Each structure stands twice: as C-alpha cells, then as structure tokens.
Amino acid sequence: MATDHILEVENLTVKYGPIEAVRGTNFFVGNQEVVSILGANGAGKSSTLKALAGLIPHEGKITFLSKDISRTEPYKIPYLGLTLCPERRGIFPDLSVEDNLLLGAYAIRKNKNLIKENIKKVYALFQRLGERKRQLAGTLSGGEQQMLAIGRALMNEPKLLMLDEPSLGLSPKLVDFIFDSLKTINKSGTAILLVEQNAMIAMEISSRIYVMQNGKFAISGNTKDVDFQTLKMKYLGV
Amino acid sequence: MVFQQIIAGIITGSLYAIVALGLVIAYKVTGVMNFAYGYMGMISAYIFFTCFSMMGMNYILSFFIAVTFGSFVGYAVERGLLRPVRNISPASMVIITLGLLLVLEGTALQIWGNNYQQIPNLLNGLPFILRFGGGIIVIPQQNILILGVVTAVIIALILYLNLTFQGKAMRAVAQNEEIAKLMGINSSLMMSISWIISGSIGALAAILVAPQTFVYPDMMLSLQIMGFTAAVLGGFESIPGSIIGGISIGIIENLVGTYISTNLKTTFSLAIIVAILIVKPEGLLGSTKARRV
Numbered sequence A: 001m002a003t004d005h006i007l008e009v010e011n012l013t014v015k016y017g018p019i020e021a022v023r024g025t026n027f028f029v030g031n032q033e034v035v036s037i038l039g040a041n042g043a044g045k046s047s048t049l050k051a052l053a054g055l056i057p058h059e060g061k062i063t064f065l066s067k068d069i070s071r072t073e074p075y076k077i078p079y080l081g082l083t084l085c086p087e088r089r090g091i092f093p094d095l096s097v098e099d100n101l102l103l104g105a106y107a108i109r110k111n112k113n114l115i116k117e118n119i120k121k122v123y124a125l126f127q128r129l130g131e132r133k134r135q136l137a138g139t140l141s142g143g144e145q146q147m148l149a150i151g152r153a154l155m156n157e158p159k160l161l162m163l164d165e166p167s168l169g170l171s172p173k174l175v176d177f178i179f180d181s182l183k184t185i186n187k188s189g190t191a192i193l194l195v196e197q198n199a200m201i202a203m204e205i206s207s208r209i210y211v212m213q214n215g216k217f218a219i220s221g222n223t224k225d226v227d228f229q230t231l232k233m234k235y236l237g238v
Numbered sequence B: 001m002v003f004q005q006i007i008a009g010i011i012t013g014s015l016y017a018i019v020a021l022g023l024v025i026a027y028k029v030t031g032v033m034n035f036a037y038g039y040m041g042m043i044s045a046y047i048f049f050t051c052f053s054m055m056g057m058n059y060i061l062s063f064f065i066a067v068t069f070g071s072f073v074g075y076a077v078e079r080g081l082l083r084p085v086r087n088i089s090p091a092s093m094v095i096i097t098l099g100l101l102l103v104l105e106g107t108a109l110q111i112w113g114n115n116y117q118q119i120p121n122l123l124n125g126l127p128f129i130l131r132f133g134g135g136i137i138v139i140p141q142q143n144i145l146i147l148g149v150v151t152a153v154i155i156a157l158i159l160y161l162n163l164t165f166q167g168k169a170m171r172a173v174a175q176n177e178e179i180a181k182l183m184g185i186n187s188s189l190m191m192s193i194s195w196i197i198s199g200s201i202g203a204l205a206a207i208l209v210a211p212q213t214f215v216y217p218d219m220m221l222s223l224q225i226m227g228f229t230a231a232v233l234g235g236f237e238s239i240p241g242s243i244i245g246g247i248s249i250g251i252i253e254n255l256v257g258t259y260i261s262t263n264l265k266t267t268f269s270l271a272i273i274v275a276i277l278i279v280k281p282e283g284l285l286g287s288t289k290a291r292r293v
Helices: A045-052 A097-104 A112-125 A127-131 A142-154 A172-187 A199-205 A228-236 B002-030 B037-054 B059-085 B090-112 B141-163 B165-175 B177-182 B187-213 B221-234 B239-259 B265-279
Strands: A005-016 A019-030 A034-039 A059-064 A082-085 A160-164 A191-196 A208-213 A216-222 B128-132 B135-139
Touching: A005 A045, A005 A191, A019 A034, A019 A045, A019 A191, A019 A208, A019 A216, A034 A045, A034 A199, A034 A228, A045 A082, A045 A160, A045 A191, A082 A142, A097 A112, A097 A142, A097 B165, A112 A127, A112 A142, A112 A172, A127 A142, A142 A160, A142 A172, A172 A191, A172 A199, A191 A199, A199 A208, A199 A228, A208 A228, A216 A228, B002 B037, B002 B059, B002 B135, B002 B141, B002 B165, B002 B187, B002 B221, B002 B239, B037 B059, B037 B090, B037 B187, B037 B221, B059 B090, B059 B187, B135 B141, B141 B165, B141 B187, B141 B239, B165 B177, B165 B187, B177 B187, B187 B221, B221 B239, B221 B265, B239 B265
Parallel strands: A034 A191, A034 A208, A082 A160, A160 A191
Antiparallel strands: A005 A019, A005 A059, A208 A216, B128 B135
C-alpha cells in the first residue's frame, strides 16, 4: 500500500440477501485528496460508503491510515478519523443545532476546549447555523440541515470525510454554496470521499472519479481525462 | 375536602408518573414496551423486605441494596433477554416481557410465599396539618417523603438527559440509532444504561408504595396499569407528558373515588382517559408522527 493513501479498499463486496450491491471493487483515497464515486441510482454508491462506515455487513479489506478496519464496529470508526455524513442528512430533529454539533464531537468528548474551537470553526464556515444554534434541528430548512450534517461531521476533525449525496434536494444556488464549503474544508487538510448523482458539480471539486455501474467501477481515472459528455450518456442515464 | 383530595391525588399521581417515566425511557431508547416493569420492581421490594425486616439491616442501607438490585435486574433483562432477540417484531417483544412477568411472579411466590408482608413507613411522625379558610389538609410525613423522592428523581433525570453529554447521546440513540453510531456513540451501552435507570426507578417506586400496598407477588399490578395509562396519556414518548399524565390520573382517580364511587374509581378514571385519547389520540404531549417504527 502506498503510504500517501489514507484509505485503501480491496475487493469490497456488499450483499443484500442474494443481491450483490457492490461486487468486488478496488479503490483508494490519497492524502488530502477529493475523490468522487459517481453513478446512477442503485449503482451501489451508498452501499459502498455504508460498508466503509461499518453499518452494513461486507466482505473485502478496508485499510484506513494503515489500520485494517474491515471488522471494526461502526461506533469505533469515528474515533479513527473517518466520518460519514449520511444520506438525507440524518440530523437529530428533537435536539438543538448546537447539541447536534456537540454529538458530532462525541469521539473527542474528553477535550472540551477542542470542542469549543471546532464549534467556532463550524459557525465561521456556516454562519446560518450560528444564528440558529438554539433552534431545534428539525425546524431548519433543507439547506440548513445539510450544513448542520456537514458541520456535525467535521466536529471530530476527521482525516477523511465521506459524504453521501450532499446535493440531494437542494436548489442549484445552495448546491454551489455547499460545494464551495467542501472546497474550503479540503483546503484545510481534510480528504473527501464524495458519492454523488450530480456528476457535474462533483467533478468540479474532485481530482479523481470512479464511475459505478451495477456494483462495479466502469470508469476510473483523473477527472481531467474523462469526457463529461460520454460519461453522461453512457453511464449516468441522464 | 376538595383540596385534601387533590393533594392526595398528586401523591398517588407522582408514583404513577415515575412508573410512566421508567417505562418511557426504556421504550424511547430500546423500543420495548416492558409489561414486566412493575413485577421487576416487586422483586426489589422483596429484597428490601428481606434486608430490612428479615435480616435487620437499617432502612437506608436496605433501600440502597434494593434499588441497586433493581438496576441490576433492568440491565440483566435488557442484556440477557431482549438484546439477543432485538430483530424480532415489537409484538413478539411484548410477549416476551409478559412471559417475564409470569416468571417473576412465580419466582417471588416460590421464594417468599403468598403472604402479605409489611414494610414500615420511613417517616412515622405526626402528619403535617395545614389550615386555611375553613378547610384543613392533612399530609402524612411518608407522603412528603414520596413527593420529595419522586421530585428529586424527575429533576435528576431531566438534568441528566438535557445537560450531560451522555444524556444527549442517549437521546440521540432514541431518535436515530444508526446515525448515533456514526457519531461514535456506543448505542448498545446507551441501551444498557437506559434499562439500568428504568430498573432502578421501578425498584424505587415499589419500595415507596410498599407500606400502603404491602409486599406480595401482585403488589405492583395496579401501579403498573396506571403507570402505563399515564405514559399513554402523556403520548408515550414524552417525559413531561408522563409526569403530567401521572399526576392528572392521580387527581382524577381521587376525585372520582371521593365524589362518585370508590368501587368505580379505576373504571371511571380509565373511561375519562379513553375520552381524552379519542379527542387527542397522540396523547397530551405526544408527537403526531411516529419516530421509532
């Protein structure tokens, strides 16, 4: 394994009963890199991320920061610096915005000062959250909830942030804002593994992409080498 | 007279309220409606009886032993009986807790027999007497104790759930277990803790009510039913709802018992509650959408 790869995945397979959602994929994420997994609905993208987070049973080998995490229990994974910002945001609706952020820092809960600093950083990145910190998270708009989900995922200072469809259900303007924020997050040193249906916006911030079709990678390579039109017609079904 | 009954209702209701609270916290975190709840507490009342009346330990020590035992029972039931079958349907879980009820009842019968055992009040001094206008209110000291302990438990629980990191993590597990795991929260541990809290509250309720009901295998039957009713009235998901539900039922029951008929007080109170639930099916403070399916 190359030392500059923070995540290395070998032969990842996810099965739901007799159906294979992910069929033996191999990929990696480099240090401070932004990588996207693209593909149509049901291609196996979300299953890949869920397997990495330990939420669903899987086969194959997952190495994160030179540590084999293939059999690690899901709640231990954030402690290693790998965080998943889940599909459909998954905020805690009955808790306040600030309590949602605090729970994001559960893995570093002993370090109160670091938590305070990180909350400030999140409010600097997403000012709207600071303005609404006492509000119940369930009362936020879709865009604000997405900001909260990303902010919460940043609270334990991940080395690699995984995001599942952050553009889902947002207006184009908000999507631009969210992806600008992802760029900022990446510049401060966090690697990003992104799963997206919105290929165009994802390609804007990614150095490499993997295109998934029926649980396998049909194309993989540097973003600049991939022709967007071919990609769109052949693999994304749009 | 009315005030006297309302005060008495608040005392009874506060016991319903903590039973409801114990049921709701376990339900919210693990999704199990525990029909053996009162009977788990009953075992602790027997432990108290054994320590205090049979072995002659002092009251406070016996109390702590019994409540600790109750928390252990809560832990053991969740960890040993319910967690291995977490993936079965909620209805099957209910059947399991009903089975547990029978086992606990039988066990108590085997060990301690069918006699009504007596536990004394902790506070036996003269009752407090309040006079105002032409009226008079008499409050036995034991009732002050009950109200004090229940209030302390409720305040402690609310502070724990709202101000501590662990309490917030527990609420996160109750709202969405999978997402809570993504935050690094050990949801299995939170489930154990919720049942430990629930179990110790059940033991506490049983020991507090024992001087009035005596200790026998079915001593908690009515408290359990009324606790359930209080929880349902409060919406089954809400802690303030359980408290308000419990106290309202206590007051309604006492007023019905005094002014309508003692024999009908349970029937009548339940009828009133059914009427409230017909008008407001989600309960007094329940949410309209189901969070945990």
